[in-house]
Amino acid sequence: MNRRIAIRNMALILGSAAVLPSCFNDKKGKPVVELKHLEIDADQENLVTNLAETILPRTSTPGAKELGINLFILKMIDDCTGKEQQDAFKAGLKEFDEAAEKKYGKSFNQLTQQERTAFVVDLEKQAKERGAKEEAAVKADKNHKPEEPAKLDTFYGMVKGYTVFGYTTSQYFMTKQVVYELVPGRYNAMFPVKKKATA
Amino acid sequence: MAFLNIDSVKERTFDAIVIGSGMSGSWAAKELGEKGLKTLVLERGRDVKHIKDYPTTNLYPWEFPHHGVIPEDVQKANPIVNRCYAFGEDAAHFFVKDAEHPYVQEKPFDWIRGYQVGGKSLLWARQTQRWSDFDFEGPARDGFAVDWPIRYKDIAPWYSHVEKFAGISGNRDGLPHLPDGEFLPAFPLNAVESYFSKHVKTKYSRDVISARCAHLSKPNPIHLQQGRAQCQERTLCQRGCPFGGYFSANSSTMPWALKTGNVTLRPFSVVESIIYNEKLGKATGVRVIDTNTKEAIDYHADVIFLNAAALNSNLVLLNSTSNRFPNGLGNDSGTLGKYVAFHNYSAHISAEVEGFEEWATDGRNPAGGGYIPRFRNLHKQETNFLRGYGAGLSAYRGRTSSGEGIGDELKQNLAKKDLGPWRVGSHMMGETIPKESNYVALDKSKKDPWGIPQLKISVDYDDNDAKMKADYLAQLTEMFTSAGFKNIKGESDHRAPGLDIHEMGGVRMGNDPKTSMLDKWHRLHACQNVYVTDGASMTSTSYQNPSLTYMAFAARAVDHYVGEKKKLNS
Ligand SMILES: Cc1cc2nc3c(=O)[nH]c(=O)nc-3n(C[C@H](O)[C@H](O)[C@H](O)COP(=O)(O)OP(=O)(O)OC[C@H]3O[C@@H](n4cnc5c(N)ncnc54)[C@H](O)[C@@H]3O)c2cc1C
Numbered sequence: 071m072n073r074r075i076a077i078r079n080m081a082l083i084l085g086s087a088a089v090l091p092s093c094f095n096d097k098k099g100k101p102v103v104e105l106k107h108l109e110i111d112a113d114q115e116n117l118v119t120n121l122a123e124t125i126l127p128r129t130s131t132p133g134a135k136e137l138g139i140n141l142f143i144l145k146m147i148d149d150c151t152g153k154e155q156q157d158a159f160k161a162g163l164k165e166f167d168e169a170a171e172k173k174y175g176k177s178f179n180q181l182t183q184q185e186r187t188a189f190v191v192d193l194e195k196q197a198k199e200r201g202a203k204e205e206a207a208v209k210a211d212k213n214h215k216p217e218e219p220a221k222l223d224t225f226y227g228m229v230k231g232y233t234v235f236g237y238t239t240s241q242y243f244m245t246k247q248v249v250y251e252l253v254p255g256r257y258n259a260m261f262p263v264k265k266k267a268t269a
Numbered sequence: 270m271a272f273l274n275i276d277s278v279k280e281r282t283f284d285a286i287v288i289g290s291g292m293s294g295s296w297a298a299k300e301l302g303e304k305g306l307k308t309l310v311l312e313r314g315r316d317v318k319h320i321k322d323y324p325t326t327n328l329y330p331w332e333f334p335h336h337g338v339i340p341e342d343v344q345k346a347n348p349i350v351n352r353c354y355a356f357g358e359d360a361a362h363f364f365v366k367d368a369e370h371p372y373v374q375e376k377p378f379d380w381i382r383g384y385q386v387g388g389k390s391l392l393w394a395r396q397t398q399r400w401s402d403f404d405f406e407g408p409a410r411d412g413f414a415v416d417w418p419i420r421y422k423d424i425a426p427w428y429s430h431v432e433k434f435a436g437i438s439g440n441r442d443g444l445p446h447l448p449d450g451e452f453l454p455a456f457p458l459n460a461v462e463s464y465f466s467k468h469v470k471t472k473y474s475r476d477v478i479s480a481r482c483a484h485l486s487k488p489n490p491i492h493l494q495q496g497r498a499q500c501q502e503r504t505l506c507q508r509g510c511p512f513g514g515y516f517s518a519n520s521s522t523m524p525w526a527l528k529t530g531n532v533t534l535r536p537f538s539v540v541e542s543i544i545y546n547e548k549l550g551k552a553t554g555v556r557v558i559d560t561n562t563k564e565a566i567d568y569h570a571d572v573i574f575l576n577a578a579a580l581n582s583n584l585v586l587l588n589s590t591s592n593r594f595p596n597g598l599g600n601d602s603g604t605l606g607k608y609v610a611f612h613n614y615s616a617h618i619s620a621e622v623e624g625f626e627e628w629a630t631d632g633r634n635p636a637g638g639g640y641i642p643r644f645r646n647l648h649k650q651e652t653n654f655l656r657g658y659g660a661g662l663s664a665y666r667g668r669t670s671s672g673e674g675i676g677d678e679l680k681q682n683l684a685k686k687d688l689g690p691w692r693v694g695s696h697m698m699g700e701t702i703p704k705e706s707n708y709v710a711l712d713k714s715k716k717d718p719w720g721i722p723q724l725k726i727s728v729d730y731d732d733n734d735a736k737m738k739a740d741y742l743a744q745l746t747e748m749f750t751s752a753g754f755k756n757i758k759g760e761s762d763h764r765a766p767g768l769d770i771h772e773m774g775g776v777r778m779g780n781d782p783k784t785s786m787l788d789k790w791h792r793l794h795a796c797q798n799v800y801v802t803d804g805a806s807m808t809s810t811s812y813q814n815p816s817l818t819y820m821a822f823a824a825r826a827v828d829h830y831v832g833e834k835k836k837l838n839s
């Protein structure tokens with residue numbers, strides 16, 4: 071495949087929290103990230119990037135794009151999931167974009183940041199409601215067969231899951247937010263902490 | 270074989286040969302080298318030098334391409350080893366890949382292996398308990414398997430010998446069924462673990478102790494002399510420890526053996542068979558296939574220590590045939606390859622704990638938590654199953670972080686540092702009964718890439734295992750309930766035998782050559798210059814982690830051999 075090899079070592083990107091140069095965006099419809107199994111075009115790659123950045127935006131601290139998590143997501147789905155999940159991912163991506171189109175009359179990539187956020191918040195809310203309903207149905211009837219999750223939800227779940235995983239295992243997070251110790255050099259089995267004040 | 274000139278035969282002749290450089294073989298090599306015997310250690314895998322060959326040891330999670338996750342194609346290509354909990358992106362290079370070393374599963378058996386200098390000693394969870402007479406007398410008590418030819422008093426001094434050098438941390442708990450050793454300070458129980466310990470002691474007269482483990486909690490001079498340092502509580506042990514904080518052949522016994530100047534290590538050398546000389550009535554050497562050149566080479570020695578790990582030691586003996594031993598070396602009894610047994614780890618339980626909010630832990634516990642020694646059928650048979658089980662126990666408390674929401678809310682949720690509630694969990698460690706029907710044999714039609722017959726494994730659970738498992742779940746549920754734990758979930762998984770990685774037997778010890786392979790010194794009854802001191806020699810399995818016992822066996826057997834040799838020479 072003559073896909074442009076932009077990212078050889080995801081670890082490097084995540085490790086150095088590098089900002090991707092904008093010239094990486096190939097205008098010919100090919101994605102920038104080299105994938106072995108998952109076939110997606112540049113538009114779809116952008117959608118994943120925009121979605122990851124919506125889930126984990128740049129605020130006073132770095133967001134998904136700046137940390138390279140958008141590309142990490144695709145690498146993980148490409149390398150660490152099976153064909154079935156990859157197919158579900160692709161189908162869900164399509165459904166996701168169609169849902170945006172239906173609601174706003176334009177594709178997710180064309181939405182403003184506010185619209186994207188509103189769309190995703192609503193999506194999570196609906197998924198939660200469906201989850202609660204299912205739970206209630208199982209409670210009422212043990213034999214209740216849960217509905218197949220919509221492809222859209224599967225897709226969103228994968229993107230969010232890998233966004234969270236990539237973020238919480240990124241160098242930025244593990245050095246600046248929650249400090250990971252490679253060499254603790256101690257085990258204190260009885261470490262006193264303040265009891266949380268209960269109001 | 271090609272014509273061999275005298276010189277090269279001389280070059281290939283040693284006082285002793287050790288087959289395998291892992292947990293037990295490295296002990297044999299160290300003891301032989303220290304006693305001045307010119308020793309050749311043959312290892313089928315590549316060399317792994319301490320620190321230098323631990324490529325992932327200092328990597329941060331984000332430095333792994335998949336942040337620790339094994340890619341799907343690797344998982345698919347390795348369905349067996351992929352089931353092992355320690356097979357992650359950081360340690361995969363120390364495990365045997367399924368396709369490279371085929372074997373035949375007559376019944377499902379997950380054979381987890383590490384073929385390299387150091388064997389599985391690089392990968393183990395480092396739990397170390399002495400066995401007691403409750404374990405060595407098990408078969409004599411209920412008549413399953415044959416009586417062990419040794420008792421605790423025979424091995425106790427060798428436990429001490431091994432513990433002092435390897436470095437074992439633990440408390441002196443004073444339990445008759447779990448003898449104390451030469452301990453470095455234990456890693457203490459945390460708030461919930463010690464609460465539970467006190468509770469079950471008062472209520473049930475049962476014990477929960479600090480897990481005993483092969484970590485240098487506080488090194489002694491002998492450990493520093495090995496070039497090892499205090500355990501730094503990294504709990505990244507399966508990558509190889511740059512501090513030598515835990516015992517591995519690579520950090521401890523192998524370099525020590527090599528430093529004596531008497532030991533030669535030959536990696537890439539898979540032992541095909543042991544050569545038996547009918548005129549002399551003893552073994553005279555081994556035949557090796559060089560795994561790079563596929564060339565067959567013979568090495569010669571007065572004595573052979575077989576330490577290829579339980580099932581591989583079976584394979585080597587089964588494949589060592591002669592007119593005298595058509596069914597495998599030393600196999601007059603017909604028991605070779607039979608009475609294979611294992612441990613049953615297929616049940617676990619978890620629960621939530623209320624309270625103890627004023628306590629947390631800081632750092633990481635390399636011992637993993639607590640250990641529940643056997644409390645069933647100990648002094649008398651009191652259940653409908655034979656023997657017993659122990660269990661791991663650990664309590665832990667994590668941050669209250671969550672993946673809820675998006676945007677700033679999500680970032681805040683993920684970074685939350687407040688501590689959540691305690692949780693507690695346990696897993697079962699059950700003894701299985703050695704039976705003739707659980708066996709390994711050679712598959713006559715299938716060969717491995719070096720032309721050696723593949724091992725066929727036919728091992729299964731039985732009714733005793735099912736009953737024991739049910740009892741573990743019932744007892745732990747009761748103990749958890751009585752301790753006030755909430756939302757208790759006992760679970761049984763359907764793993765195949767083998768995944769506990771404590772396969773044993775096939776070349777069992779016994780007093781009677783008609784029903785066993787090895788005498789009380791670990792020598793083949795029928796070929797006394799071959800010693801087997803790994804898991805193959807185990808007459809029964811106990812429920813306790815076995816490796817410390819293999820190490821003690823190896824040291825004791827070498828001492829016996831050298832003593833006999835001296836007697837002959839004087
Ligand atoms: C993840 C994991 C966790 C474990 N946890 C524990 C624990 O907590 N406590 C415990 O006691 N045990 C534990 N074990 C088991 C422990 O590792 C083994 O019991 C121990 O390593 C066995 O020692 P050994 O010398 O018999 O075999 P190994 O250490 O496996 O060494 C055998 C060596 O022989 C070599 N070899 C094999 N065949 C041949 C041949 N034909 N020719 C030449 N060389 C050969 C192999 O390559 C290997 O290097 C664990 C194992 C694993 C993998």
